[in-house]
Amino acid sequence: MRIDIHTHTARCKSGDAPTREISAPDFCEKILSTDVGIVAITNHNFFDLEQYRVIERGLGASAQVWPGVELDIVEEGVRGHLIVIVSPARSEDFSAAVTALTGGSTPDGFFGTIEQVLAHFEPLEPIYVAHYRQKKPNLSENALDMLLAGTRYPQRVIKEVTNSISAGIYISHGHPSIYGSDVQDWSDYDEIARNLPELRLPVDSFEHFCFLLEKDQATINTALDRKTVEEVVLQPFEDESFLKLKVFNDINVVFGAKGTGKSCILRAIARHYSENGLDARVYEPGSDRLNEIFDIRGKDLQINLVPYGVHYCSDEIEAVRAAKEAEVTSLSKYVTYFASKSTNRNAKLVLLKDIDPEEDGPSKRDFLDAVEAVEKTSAYLTFLESNDAARTVLTEPERDELLRLLSAFLKALQAKAWSTFVAWKEVALLKAAVTLFRKEVERKTGTPAKPTTTGFRRYGANRNKIAGSVAAILKSIDTAIPPIIATIGTLGKNKGTLELRTEFYFQNGNVTDGELLSLGGPKKSTQKKFAAQVRLIHGRVYSDDLFQCIARLREIEDVEGIKTVYELVLFKKYFALDGRAYEPSSGEASMVMLQEELARDADVYILDEPERSLGNEYISDVIVPLINERARAGKRVFISTHDANIAVRTLPYSSVYRSHDHDGYKTYVGNPFTNRLLNTSDESDHLDWRIVSMRTLEGGPAAFGERGRIYGHT
Amino acid sequence: MVTLKASVQTADDKRFLDITLESGAVRIPISDDNPNQVKSAFNRLIERIKSGAFIIELDEVGDDLFSQVANEYIGQLNKEIQEVREEMKKFKLVGEDES
Numbered sequence: 001m002r003i004d005i006h007t008h009t010a011r012c013k014s015g016d017a018p019t020r021e022i023s024a025p026d027f028c029e030k031i032l033s034t035d036v037g038i039v040a041i042t043n044h045n046f047f048d049l050e051q052y053r054v055i056e057r058g059l060g061a062s063a064q065v066w067p068g069v070e071l072d073i074v075e076e077g078v079r080g081h082l083i084v085i086v087s088p089a090r091s092e093d094f095s096a097a098v099t100a101l102t103g104g105s106t107p108d109g110f111f112g113t114i115e116q117v118l119a120h121f122e123p124l125e126p127i128y129v130a131h132y133r134q135k136k137p138n139l140s141e142n143a144l145d146m147l148l149a150g151t152r153y154p155q156r157v158i159k160e161v162t163n164s165i166s167a168g169i170y171i172s173h174g175h176p177s178i179y180g181s182d183v184q185d186w187s188d189y190d191e192i193a194r195n196l197p198e199l200r201l202p203v204d205s206f207e208h209f210c211f212l213l214e215k216d217q218a219t220i221n222t223a224l225d226r227k228t229v230e231e232v233v234l235q236p237f238e239d240e241s242f243l244k245l246k247v248f249n250d251i252n253v254v255f256g257a258k259g260t261g262k263s264c265i266l267r268a269i270a271r272h273y274s275e276n277g278l279d280a281r282v283y284e285p286g287s288d289r290l291n292e293i294f295d296i297r298g299k300d301l302q303i304n305l306v307p308y309g310v311h312y313c314s315d316e317i318e319a320v321r322a323a324k325e326a327e328v329t330s331l332s333k334y335v336t337y338f339a340s341k342s343t344n345r346n347a348k349l350v351l352l353k354d355i356d357p358e359e360d361g362p363s364k365r366d367f368l369d370a371v372e373a374v375e376k377t378s379a380y381l382t383f384l385e386s387n388d389a390a391r392t393v394l395t396e397p398e399r400d401e402l403l404r405l406l407s408a409f410l411k412a413l414q415a416k417a418w419s420t421f422v423a424w425k426e427v428a429l430l431k432a433a434v435t436l437f438r439k440e441v442e443r444k445t446g447t448p449a450k451p452t453t454t455g456f457r458r459y460g461a462n463r464n465k466i467a468g469s470v471a472a473i474l475k476s477i478d479t480a481i482p483p484i485i486a487t488i489g490t491l492g493k494n495k496g497t498l499e500l501r502t503e504f505y506f507q508n509g510n511v512t513d514g515e516l517l518s519l520g521g522p523k524k525s526t527q528k529k530f531a532a533q534v535r536l537i538h539g540r541v542y543s544d545d546l547f548q549c550i551a552r553l554r555e556i557e558d559v560e561g562i563k564t565v566y567e568l569v570l571f572k573k574y575f576a577l578d579g580r581a582y583e584p585s586s587g588e589a590s591m592v593m594l595q596e597e598l599a600r601d602a603d604v605y606i607l608d609e610p611e612r613s614l615g616n617e618y619i620s621d622v623i624v625p626l627i628n629e630r631a632r633a634g635k636r637v638f639i640s641t642h643d644a645n646i647a648v649r650t651l652p653y654s655s656v657y658r659s660h661d662h663d664g665y666k667t668y669v670g671n672p673f674t675n676r677l678l679n680t681s682d683e684s685d686h687l688d689w690r691i692v693s694m695r696t697l698e699g700g701p702a703a704f705g706e707r708g709r710i711y712g713h714t
Numbered sequence: 715m716v717t718l719k720a721s722v723q724t725a726d727d728k729r730f731l732d733i734t735l736e737s738g739a740v741r742i743p744i745s746d747d748n749p750n751q752v753k754s755a756f757n758r759l760i761e762r763i764k765s766g767a768f769i770i771e772l773d774e775v776g777d778d779l780f781s782q783v784a785n786e787y788i789g790q791l792n793k794e795i796q797e798v799r800e801e802m803k804k805f806k807l808v809g810e811d812e813s
Contacts, residue, residue, distance in 0.1 A: 241810065267721030297755055314776050325753070327749065328749055329754070330747050331742070331746075331747065331787065332745065332747045334744075334786060335745065335779065335780075338779050338782045338783050338786070339779055356790075359793055359794065359797050361800070361801070365800070419718050429789040450786070451790075453794065454790045454791050456790075456794040456795065457794040457798055459753065459756050460794070460801070460802075461801060464759060464798070465803055467805070467807055468805045543757060545751065690801065
């Protein structure tokens with residue numbers, strides 16, 4: 001949730017842009033379309049109570065709207081702006097106070113003093129937000145001192161600066177600071193809202209916000225405790241001393257100088273959760289493991305070819321490999337038959353032998369077609385009767401009519417199947433009888449029977465079977481498989497997104513890319529020779545040398561390893577940027593590994609110095625948001641770090657600080673909201689969280705310079 | 715349907731059945747057992763099937779032994795050619811629309 005303490009709804013002063021004006025319904029729509037959960041209306045020297053009420057009703061429980069005003073203050077001849085914001089409960093009194101203060105002046109003509117402001121608003125217990133330094137027109141240091149001296153609530157005096165970086169810098173120097181949109185053009189608000197300060201702790205109301213500003217311990221603890229808290233007892237160190245930690249299902253940071261045992265604490269945390277049945281492991285950056293993690297060598301790579309319409313062709317490959325030539329009928333049998341046509345009287349009586357039998361193939365095919373039609377129609381009828389969707393889409397009479405027609409169709413098909421069966425068997429039996437009688441006459445009379453076939457059918461069928469098998473194999477291995485592209489992670493704003501591309505190819509006899517690896521096991525040379533030979537066979541199926549080609553296929557070394565076209569798959573797995581192969585640097589490798597770790601679905605994330613090899617910008621723009629997102633999802637995140645970008649910008653609910661001096665090791669726990677770190681062994685020993693983190697963490701001041709966008713440590 | 719002519723030929727005292735395809739004659743030995751030559755002839759006939767349906771017809775069927783052999787052989791061959799053609803259609807090795 002974000003907060004905007006400075007907005008305008010009306011064009012009050014002559015210098016205000018028309019784009020600053022917005023109606024109450026449009027204002028509500030704008031706010032509700034963003035992540036802004038708290039907004040203050042702070043028009044120049046003017047408060048419109050009626051509009052405020054309409055907006056309050058319009059936002060309902062979805063967002064808080066606080067009444068405010070941006071006043072022109074003049075002290076010692078110097079003009080500056082001061083925002084006064086009060087509780088919604090005091091909106092009516094506030095309206096009266098603004099009217100009383102501004103009197104009969106127009107917003108353009110009003111100038112007030114700090115004294116007047118205090119006199120009119122102090123009873124309403126407001127928050128004061130003063131334009132500061134670069135935020136023009138800024139309140140003078142003198143006017144600010146007067147305000148701080150005159151108010152009963154100096155901790156509610158905040159300095160408004162221009163942006164998050166300025167806010168962070170001032171905060172690091174002890175100045176409570178914030179920034180608002182000071183919106184000039186409402187059409188830009190969606191974009192502006194994305195950069196407004198984010199509330200790290202939940203804020204229920206104006207009063208609650210004030211308590212947090214005053215660093216009220218109880219209020220902070222209550223806010224923190226809205227997260228799931230648990231106490232874990234660890235034994236991280238060799239001295240077997242116990243370390244009791246309060247951990248949140250949010251961000252928990254361990255920081256301190258090198259060699260103070262941060263990694264030991266993380267390992268103990270991992271052990272603790274593992275023993276409690278959670279998937280917990282310590283992530284340590286290691287760029288050299290990138291290829292292993294993403295299985296670039298494809299050790300565990302597999303692919304299901306079916307979705308790509310590829311038939312595995314195990315039967316076809318076996319058929320080609322085992323193919324044998326079909327023999328033809330020797331013509332001498334015909335010559336012998338006609339040369340010695342039987343003169344045996346009894347043989348002449350057996351007329352059956354002289355019938356030219358029909359081939360039974362066509363009638364058999366007719367029968368099989370009919371059987372297939374019966375089976376499929378019958379299955380479809382069963383499906384129609386059992387499927388709810390199919391049953392309910394028609395009215396009962398329509399359904400009855402459909403079923404009647406289909407049943408009649410099925411009956412006709414069954415009759416057809418029977419008649420074709422009879423026809424097939426008639427031909428087959430006759431053929432069998434002719435063959436048998438010819439053999440018997442031949443045996444009894446010693447004269448050869450007339451051959452029943454030239455062998456052409458058998459010969460052609462054999463060649464056709466080989467042709468069909470080879471065509472099926474080639475169809476499969478000529479299929480193009482689209483690459484599988486997985487987004488690995490971003491390498492930062494300027495570089496783009498790193499992808500992991502896995503390209504698959506079939507060795508079709510022509511693939512020569514040396515970077516491709518064999519997926520199925522056989523050597524690449526075997527794959528290539530096999531595919532090339534199958535392609536050659538395809539062109540020689542009806543040639544005299546077909547079986548020489550098949551013999552050469554069988555002779556290929558290790559060819560028996562190719563049982564399906566899967567064994568002909570080649571692959572290339574590589575990282576790519578903008579579609580081109582890219583070798584990530586060690587820093588980039590660390591980036592993507594960390595993103596991969598955080599993308600993992602887990603309850604506990606334990607990151608040991610995740611910043612190693614990573615740039616500040618990347619940590620801020622990519623890693624910190626990812627960590628925050630995990631925390632928002634209620635995950636426990638533990639991070640040991642030397643990097644202020646992580647420790648400061650994530651505003652951890654729990655911080656563990658390890659130090660080492662001449663007295664030995666010390667462990668402090670605390671958080672940035674109370675700004676305190678307490679020694680776990682000595683309650684009287686406490687440190688300032690901000691100062692320790694500034695001093696201990698690399699890039700501390702710079703990190704503070706950007707953390708102003710996150711409220712919590714003002 | 716195309717009719718391809720066939721005839722019994724004699725060469726070097728050997729008898730052959732010559733089938734005249736558009737691409738040239740296919741020769742099947744009758745008086746010799748030469749399976750490889752028969753297979754080679756069959757290969758050419760299968761290739762011819764791809765170009766369309768056809769029937770083989772023997773010129774001048776005489777009463778001599780080899781005419782009878784050739785006549786019987788061609789009768790059986792014609793039936794088997796039609797069967798192979800049907801099968802090739804089924805495997806989509808020839809187009810359905812070719813007649």
